[in-house]
Amino acid sequence: MSKVVVIDGNEAAAWGAALSRPDMVAVYPITPQSSLVEYLAKFIADGRMDADLMDVEGEHSVLSVLHGACLAGARTYSATSAQGLAYMFEPYFRTPGLRLPMVVSLVNRDSVSPTCVWGGQQDAMTVKEVGWIHMFCENQQEICDTIPIAYKVAEHPEVMLPVNVNHDGNYLSYGVAKVELPDQAVVDSFLGEKNVNWHACLDPERPMAVDPLTGGATGAGPATFVRYRKGLCSGMRAALDVIVEAHADWGRRTGRHWSPLIEKYRMEDAEVALVTIGSMSGAAKDAVDEARLDGRRLGLVKIKTFRPFPVVQVAQALSKVRAIGVVDRAVNFGWNCGPVFQEVLAALYHLPLRVPAMSFIGGLAGADITVEHFSQAIDRTLRLAAGELAVEPVWLNEND
Amino acid sequence: MNVQAPPLTHNDYKSDVKPIWCPGCGDYAVLSAVTRALADLGRPREQIAFISGIGCSSRIPAYTNVYGFHGVHGRALAIAAGVKLARPDLTVLAAGGDGDGLSIGGNHFMHACRRNVDMTYIVMDNEVYGMTKGQASPTTAPDWCKSKLTPEGTGIAPVDPCRLALAAGANFIARGFAGNPNEVARFIVEGINHPGFSFIQVLSPCVTYRPEQREWKSIVHPADASPAQIMAEAMHRLAADDGFTTGVLFQGNRAPFQPIGKNVATFADLERKFES
Ligand SMILES: Cc1ncc(C[n+]2csc(CCOP(=O)(O)OP(=O)(O)O)c2C)c(N)n1
Ligand code: SF4
Ligand SMILES: [Mg+2]
Numbered sequence: 001m002s003k004v005v006v007i008d009g010n011e012a013a014a015w016g017a018a019l020s021r022p023d024m025v026a027v028y029p030i031t032p033q034s035s036l037v038e039y040l041a042k043f044i045a046d047g048r049m050d051a052d053l054m055d056v057e058g059e060h061s062v063l064s065v066l067h068g069a070c071l072a073g074a075r076t077y078s079a080t081s082a083q084g085l086a087y088m089f090e091p092y093f094r095t096p097g098l099r100l101p102m103v104v105s106l107v108n109r110d111s112v113s114p115t116c117v118w119g120g121q122q123d124a125m126t127v128k129e130v131g132w133i134h135m136f137c138e139n140q141q142e143i144c145d146t147i148p149i150a151y152k153v154a155e156h157p158e159v160m161l162p163v164n165v166n167h168d169g170n171y172l173s174y175g176v177a178k179v180e181l182p183d184q185a186v187v188d189s190f191l192g193e194k195n196v197n198w199h200a201c202l203d204p205e206r207p208m209a210v211d212p213l214t215g216g217a218t219g220a221g222p223a224t225f226v227r228y229r230k231g232l233c234s235g236m237r238a239a240l241d242v243i244v245e246a247h248a249d250w251g252r253r254t255g256r257h258w259s260p261l262i263e264k265y266r267m268e269d270a271e272v273a274l275v276t277i278g279s280m281s282g283a284a285k286d287a288v289d290e291a292r293l294d295g296r297r298l299g300l301v302k303i304k305t306f307r308p309f310p311v312v313q314v315a316q317a318l319s320k321v322r323a324i325g326v327v328d329r330a331v332n333f334g335w336n337c338g339p340v341f342q343e344v345l346a347a348l349y350h351l352p353l354r355v356p357a358m359s360f361i362g363g364l365a366g367a368d369i370t371v372e373h374f375s376q377a378i379d380r381t382l383r384l385a386a387g388e389l390a391v392e393p394v395w396l397n398e399n400d
Numbered sequence: 401m402n403v404q405a406p407p408l409t410h411n412d413y414k415s416d417v418k419p420i421w422c423p424g425c426g427d428y429a430v431l432s433a434v435t436r437a438l439a440d441l442g443r444p445r446e447q448i449a450f451i452s453g454i455g456c457s458s459r460i461p462a463y464t465n466v467y468g469f470h471g472v473h474g475r476a477l478a479i480a481a482g483v484k485l486a487r488p489d490l491t492v493l494a495a496g497g498d499g500d501g502l503s504i505g506g507n508h509f510m511h512a513c514r515r516n517v518d519m520t521y522i523v524m525d526n527e528v529y530g531m532t533k534g535q536a537s538p539t540t541a542p543d544w545c546k547s548k549l550t551p552e553g554t555g556i557a558p559v560d561p562c563r564l565a566l567a568a569g570a571n572f573i574a575r576g577f578a579g580n581p582n583e584v585a586r587f588i589v590e591g592i593n594h595p596g597f598s599f600i601q602v603l604s605p606c607v608t609y610r611p612e613q614r615e616w617k618s619i620v621h622p623a624d625a626s627p628a629q630i631m632a633e634a635m636h637r638l639a640a641d642d643g644f645t646t647g648v649l650f651q652g653n654r655a656p657f658q659p660i661g662k663n664v665a666t667f668a669d670l671e672r673k674f675e676s
Contacts, residue, residue, distance in 0.1 A: 028504070029532040029549060038548035045551040055536065055549055058474065058504035083454075083473060087504075115470060 003181045009172035012140040012179050013105050014039035016147030018049040019187040023074035026054045026065040030084040031117045032169035033107040059084040063091035070100040073201040079105035082123040095162045096131030101154035102162045109169040110365045118366025119169035125330040125339040131232050133163040133239055134307040136278045140177040143167045148187050152246040158238040168279040170366055186253050236308040243305055261310035263302040264317050270299025272381050275326040277303045277340055280369050287374030314347040324357035325381035337393045356384050362396030410439040415465045426578030426604030427457050430524050433581040437588035443491055450493045451480040453500035455531045457524035460495050474505030477512040484519050492519035499529040502538040513568035513597055518656040520591040520598040523561055526606035534609030561601045563638045571596030573650040577620045578604040596656040623647030
C-alpha cells in the first residue's frame with residue numbers, strides 16, 4: 001500500500017532511491033545534499049534498505065567507487081551538489097562513455113567563486129554537455145517518483161546512460177510537502193528484474209578488460225573512438241522515447257502522470273510564453289494565472305528533461321507565440337545569458353518563422369524568484385512581443 | 401629624529417569580521433593563538449599569507465588581518481605551496497579542519513610533508529565535519545555512533561595526524577590544545593621559526609556535534625620529554641602515545657624545498673632590481 005507522508009525534498013529523494021533498491025551507495029557530505037544521504041544511512045540502519053553505504057573521503061572517490069561497483073554488476077546511487085560535482089568531474093566525464101547506468105541526484109547549488117552554499121543551478125548547467133541524462137523536478141512528489149523512472153531509463157538496453165535527477169537546493173531540499181510514497185511492490189514490478197549492466201560486468205563467460213586505449217591517427221583507433229562517440233549520441237537519442245514510455249508506465253501504475261520531456265501550461269491559445277525549469281515553475285505558473293486574469297494570453301513551457309534536449313517538443317510548443325521569456329537560475333559565461341535560453345534559441349532555429357526571445361536570470365545563490373519577479377518578466381516579454389528588443393539578459397534579483 | 405611605529409599587538413592581527421563559530425567552539429582559541437604568535441614574531445601584516453580550505457575552522461583567515469585566502473575544500477596546502485614558491489619572502493601559514501586536511505585533502509598532506517616547503521600548517525582537529533553538521537572524519541573513533549551518516553560508527557581505524565606527518569617527512573611536529581592557547585601560540589612561533597614544513601595539530605573541541613570533547617581539558621597532558629630530534633625516536637614515542645600528549649614532538653633538520661634550477665627572487669631582490 002502506498003503511504004502519504006509529509007517530508008522534505010531530500011527525504012523524498014532518499015525514498016525514491018531506497019524504493020529502487022540500489023546495491024551500493026557511496027557518499028561524501030556537502031550542503032545542501034547532506035541530509036539526503038543521512039536519510040539513506042538511517043534507512044539502512046533501520047533495516048528498511050538493503051544496500052552497502054560507503055562514506056568515503058571525497059567525491060572523486062564517490063564516483064570511482066560507483067564505477068567499480070557498477071562494473072561489478074551493482075545498481076548504484078549517490079547524491080551531490082556544486083563543489084562536490086566539480087570535484088567528481090574526472091570520473092563524471094567518463095561515466096557516459098563507459099555506458100554505466102547509474103543514478104546520481106544533484107541537489108542544485110550555486111558554484112563558487114564567490115563562495116556560496118545556496119541554491120542555484122550553475123552546477124548542473126556547467127556539466128550539460130558531458131553525456132549524462134538530466135531531469136529537473138518541480139516538487140517533492142516529482143523527486144520521489146522520478147528516481148525510479150530514472151533507473152528504468154538508465155538501464156534500458158538502448159540507453160545505458162547515467163542519469164542526474166536534479167532538485168533545487170534549499171527550496172526543495174529543505175522545503176516540506178505532502179508526498180505519496182509508492183508501494184515497494186509497484187516499484188519492483190515497474191523496474192522489473194535487475195539487469196544493471198549486461199554489456200560490461202564480471203561475467204566468467206565473457207571476461208573482458210573495459211576501456212583499453214583507443215584513438216590515434218592510424219589503425220583501428222580512430223574508427224573505434226568514433227563508434228563509441230556515435231553510440232553515446234544514439235543512446236541519448238533513444239532516451240527521448242524511453243523517457244516518455246517510462247513516465248507513461250509509471251503513470252499507469254501510480255496514477256501520477258508527470259510530463260516526461262516538457263510540460264505545457266495554458267499554452268493552447270497563448271500569445272506569449274515563459275520557459276522555466278525546476279522548482280521556480282510553481283511561482284511562474286501563478287504569475288501566468290494572474291496575467292490571464294488580467295486578460296493577457298500567457299502560457300508556460302516547463303522543461304523536465306534537459307538532456308537529451310527535447311528539440312522538437314520545445315520548438316513545436318513555442319511555434320505559435322509572439323515572444324518568449326526564458327528564466328534561468330544559472331549563467332552561461334561567454335554568451336553572458338541564461339544557459340536554458342541558449343538551448344531554447346537553438347531549438348527555435350528549426351522553426352520556419354523567427355520568434356523573438358529574451359533571457360531572464362534569477363534565483364542565484366539562494367535568491368527567491370517570486371510571483372512578482374515573474375510578473376515583471378511577463379511585462380517585459382509582452383513589450384518584446386510589441387517590438388522592444390532585448391539583447392542583454394534581465395537580472396531579476398539585481399535590485400532586491 | 402627617527403620616529404618608530406609602536407609594535408603591533410595581537411589585536412592588530414585581528415580583522416573586524418566577527419567570527420560566526422558557535423559559542424564555546426575551540427576555534428576561537430586557535431584564532432587568538434595565531435594572532436598572539438604573529439604579534440610575538442612582530443612580522444608586518446603584509447608579510448604574512450594565511451591560506452585555508454573549507455570548513456568551520458577554515459574560516460579563520462577572514463578573522464585575521466593578514467593576506468588571506470579561503471581556498472577549495474582540501475586544497476589549502478597546494479595553494480599555500482604556490483604562494484610560498486612565488487613569494488619566498490612571505491611567512492606562509494595554512495590552516496583547516498581534520499576533514500579538510502586528512503579526508504578530502506589527505507593526498508596533499510602527505511606530499512606537503514615530504515616536499516618540506518617552508519611553511520606552517522595548523523589542523524584544528526575536532527574529530528568531526530562540523531560545517532556539514534556532524535559526520536565522522538578520519539580522526540574519529542570507529543565506534544562514535546552520533547553521526548547520522550554512520551549511526552553504527554565507521555568501523556574504520558582513525559589516523560593520528562602527527563604519526564602520519566612524521567612518516568611522510570614533516571620537519572617539525574607539535575600537538576596543542578585549544579584550552580591552552582598560550583602554549584599553542586608558542587608552538588606556532590616555533591613552527592614558523594623552524595625551517596621546512598611545520599605541522600601543528602590543535603585539539604579544538606566542536607561543542608555542537610562533539611560536546612563530550614569538553615572533557616579533553618582533563619585528558620590532555622604535557623609531553624614529559626624534550627622534542628625528539630631523530631625520527632626513529634619520535635616514531636617510537638608516538639607509537640606509544642594516546643593522542644593527547646601536547647608539546648613539540650619532533651624537530652627535524654631536513655633542508656627545506658628549493659625549486660630545481662631556479663633561484664627565486666625575493667621581494668628585496670625585486671626592489672633592488674627596480675632601483676638599479
Ligand atoms: C568538494 C567538496 N565536497 C564537500 C564539501 C562540503 N564540506 C564543506 S566543509 C566539509 C568538512 C569540514 O570538516 P573539517 O575540515 O573537519 O572542518 P570543521 O568544520 O570540522 O572545522 C565538507 C564535507 C565541499 N565544500 N567541497
Ligand atoms: S559546528 Fe562545531 S566546529 Fe563548527 S563552529 Fe560550531 S562548535 Fe565550532
Ligand atoms: Mg573537523
